[in-house]
Amino acid sequence: MNILFISHLCGSSFAGPTYSVPKQIETQATIDNIFWYNASAKGKEEWKSLPYYHNLTEFPDESIYSLPDPFDKPDIVIVEQFYNMARSNIRKELVKGKIPYIIIPRGELTNQAQMRKRMKKSLANIFMFRKFARNALAIQYLTEQEYIDSGDKWNSKHIVISNGIDIPATAKTEFSTDExxxxxxxxxxxxxxxxxxxxxxxxxxxxxxxxxxxxxxxxxxxxxxxxxxxxxxxxxxxxxxxxxxxxxxxxxxxxxxxxxxxxxxxxxxxxxxxxxxxxxxxxxxxxxxxxxxxxxxxxxxxxxxxxxxxxxxxxxxxxxxxxxxxxxxxxxxxxxxxxxxxxSWKLIAKLQKEQLYSILNCEKEK
Structure with missing residues (x-):
């Protein structure tokens, strides 16, 4: 499967997606054909050594159609996060074109998150983002609770696939006795x-x-x-x-x-x-x-x-x-x-592949 990952990560050390998104893509790349387009001129230096990583400097048009074959017409696009697509030309391409995509909002669609900068988000949702969410083949939530807190108002089709971790070689064996x-x-x-x-x-x-x-x-x-x-x-x-x-x-x-x-x-x-x-x-x-x-x-x-x-x-x-x-x-x-x-990231990648095939097959049967 040819999967195009779209992100807008600047590599901030305090941001969770700085760690979860690259690791998700790295593991998926072991079982699928991956192109990671980080539509930002920033990012961590070590990402540049990854064979599937590309950024705004390499492809300044910020357009799927300017990417190399087969990723100018990928089997599916995975959009990491939600509101960072506000100024992106790719968001418009996805909405207007016939490019299948899913969105991983990473908590941004929950009722609690919507309360932050509520007025600004309400206007953005009306003019840009509700259509973006509804046109997706599915919204991918990280937990069942995230889906519950977000609801079907964004898109009635959803899947749940969590973040992953690398299981460490060491773990706790002794605990405090007097504190x-x-x-x-x-x-x-x-x-x-x-x-x-x-x-x-x-x-x-x-x-x-x-x-x-x-x-x-x-x-x-x-x-x-x-x-x-x-x-x-x-x-x-x-x-x-x-x-x-x-x-x-x-x-x-x-x-x-x-x-x-x-x-x-x-x-x-x-x-x-x-x-x-x-x-x-x-x-x-x-x-x-x-x-x-x-x-x-x-x-x-x-x-x-x-x-x-x-x-x-x-x-x-x-x-x-x-x-x-x-x-x-x-x-x-x-x-x-x-x-x-x-x-385990390996289990997550396998589940991701299965779910993507299921989503695409359902779309073909329509």
């Missing part, structure tokens, strides 16, 4: 990541956290300039010994941070499919996850941690359950590793 070290890794974006909810939750059970010698280290880049306001919130609630802040961690440093921790915390209001969380599971970390993480159902089903609604009181209850059940942490850890195996 509990929690970690949260992600961008410092208080609203989406629910960091304000997490701090408020800690203030509700401050004494219990002190008694359990429990700390929560928040790691991430200060993308929106909100770190100081979060630190102020922590100081006002006298949580400086409980809620700690750390710079962004990547690669081996992130691996060390995970292996040195006991529990991974994700209090997000909304996500697509958080790679940080499934990576934590793969290292054997039990998790505390909100509904907004889009992982609540499987966390509960596989008993890999504790879950909560997207509010401070519910997150506080989940933290208390974690403290009270910490003696069973190794059981949760084993379950976490088992769950993470479902997200």
């Amino acid at each position: 509990i070290k929690c970690v949260s890794i992600g961008r410092i974006e208080p609203y989406q990541k629910g960091l304000d909810l997490l701090i408020e939750a800690c203030s509700l059970i401050k004494n219990e956290l002190y008694k359990a010698n429990c700390t929560i280290t928040i790691c991430g880049p200060d993308r929106e300039g909100k770190l100081e306001s979060l630190k102020k919130m922590v100081a006002e609630k006298n949580l400086q010994e409980i809620v700690l802040f750390h710079d962004a961690v990547y690669g081996k440093e992130k691996e060390k941070m995970l292996l040195d921790s006991d529990v991974f915390v994700m209090p997000s209001r909304f996500e697509g499919h958080p790679m940080a969380l499934i990576e934590a599971l793969s290292y054997g970390l039990p998790v505390i996850a909100t509904t907004g993480s889009n992982m609540r159902k499987v966390v509960d089903e596989y008993k890999t941690g504790w879950t909560a609604d997207c509010n401070a009181k519910s997150i506080a209850r989940a933290l208390m359950k974690m403290i009270n059940n910490f003696q069973s942490i190794k059981n949760y850890s084993k379950s976490s590793i088992e769950l993470s195996k479902q997200f």
